[in-house]
Amino acid sequence: MKKSKDGSIRIFLKGVVMGMADIIPGVSGGTMALITGIYFRIIEALSSLTEDFFPRLTKLRSINDIVEAFRSVDLQLFIPLCFGIGIAMLAMSSFIRFFLEHYTAPTFALFFGLILGSAIILLKEMNGFRLHHIIMLLLGLCSALVVSSSTTAKLGHNYLIVLFSGMVAICAMILPGISGAFILLLLNQYEYLLTALNNFRMLVILVFLTGAAIGLLLFSRVLRCLLHRFRQAMLAFLIGLMLGGLYVPVTRIAENIQNITLTVISGLFGTGLVFLVKALRDWRLPNKDGTDS
Numbered sequence: 274m275k276k277s278k279d280g281s282i283r284i285f286l287k288g289v290v291m292g293m294a295d296i297i298p299g300v301s302g303g304t305m306a307l308i309t310g311i312y313f314r315i316i317e318a319l320s321s322l323t324e325d326f327f328p329r330l331t332k333l334r335s336i337n338d339i340v341e342a343f344r345s346v347d348l349q350l351f352i353p354l355c356f357g358i359g360i361a362m363l364a365m366s367s368f369i370r371f372f373l374e375h376y377t378a379p380t381f382a383l384f385f386g387l388i389l390g391s392a393i394i395l396l397k398e399m400n401g402f403r404l405h406h407i408i409m410l411l412l413g414l415c416s417a418l419v420v421s422s423s424t425t426a427k428l429g430h431n432y433l434i435v436l437f438s439g440m441v442a443i444c445a446m447i448l449p450g451i452s453g454a455f456i457l458l459l460l461n462q463y464e465y466l467l468t469a470l471n472n473f474r475m476l477v478i479l480v481f482l483t484g485a486a487i488g489l490l491l492f493s494r495v496l497r498c499l500l501h502r503f504r505q506a507m508l509a510f511l512i513g514l515m516l517g518g519l520y521v522p523v524t525r526i527a528e529n530i531q532n533i534t535l536t537v538i539s540g541l542f543g544t545g546l547v548f549l550v551k552a553l554r555d556w557r558l559p560n561k562d563g564t565d566s
Contacts, residue, residue: 287354288358288361289361290361291305291358291361292358292361292362292365293305293361293362295358295452295453296365297369297452297454298455299389299390299391299543300452300454300547300550301445301446302452304551314347315447320494321346363470366470369467370467373464373467378525378530378531381522381525381526382536382543383542385523386540386541387452387547388515389516389519390543390546390548391451391515391547392512393547394548395451395508395515399505399508399512400505406505406509409507409509410509410516412513413511413513413516413517417517418520421521435477436484436487438462438484439480439484439488440491440492441456442454443484444488451511455518458521458522459518461521466481
């Protein structure tokens with residue numbers, strides 16, 4: 274496995290940036306990985322888990338087999354990266370929770386701007402719209418509206434739903450352009466999991482992480498394959514999903530709005546922030562070996 278020249282401290286700091294992005298709806302941790310030049314190394318390392326590490330675990334016969342299995346894992350990447358992501362998410366959970374409680378409408382306006390900006394950027398990456406692209410966009414739009422408009426009534430916060438949320442959110446977290454936190458917002462799990470993280474409710478966190486691990490193993494390769502073979506159709510579906518998901522912040526803004534000016538400024542700031550991130554990504558797009566161009 275070809276690795277980039279990043280040391281542990283640089284990888285840790287890149288994990289911090291990814292963790293900060295992953296906890297904010299509308300900002301993609303995958304996009305941050307692209308900007309910092311570590312995305313393709315992460316994808317390669319994740320692929321090695323399912324293609325090499327786990328198959329080796331099923332054939333263990335000696336200590337040497339265990340050692341060889343772990344040698345196939347990019348631990349120099351995973352250990353500092355996971356520490357960075359975890360610490361950033363813990364730190365940001367208190368920060369965002371404060372703003373959700375005291376500045377609800379402006380905070381959701383920020384989320385609205387971030388999600389809308391991300392949808393616009395994905396729209397610009399489409400090479401024209403054909404009929405099946407429009408169908409996929411409408412399918413994503415309707416799916417998001419159905420889920421988000423009925424999620425409070427149908428989805429609670431039991432462990433099975435938290436497990437499922439982890440499975441779905443992790444697939445979004447590894448994709449540039451779509452936010453895992455947005456998926457949690459869509460499923461009505463975002464604030465619940467944010468509170469659990471802030472209050473160190475370890476059982477809830479472990480259930481979510483278990484779901485994330487399962488989703489990573491079962492769906493991430495399939496999702497990447499779909500994006501590779503049907504990129505335009507998948508982009509159209511993701512755009513529809515994000516546009517339909519705007520229902521959630523819109524309803525929360527309508528229920529809690531007090532300062533209209535601050536709310537509008539917050540939404541515009543969110544959209545502008547996404548375009549800034551896109552500009553940084555285009556300016557410093559990494560090579561496919563995971564190094565900076």
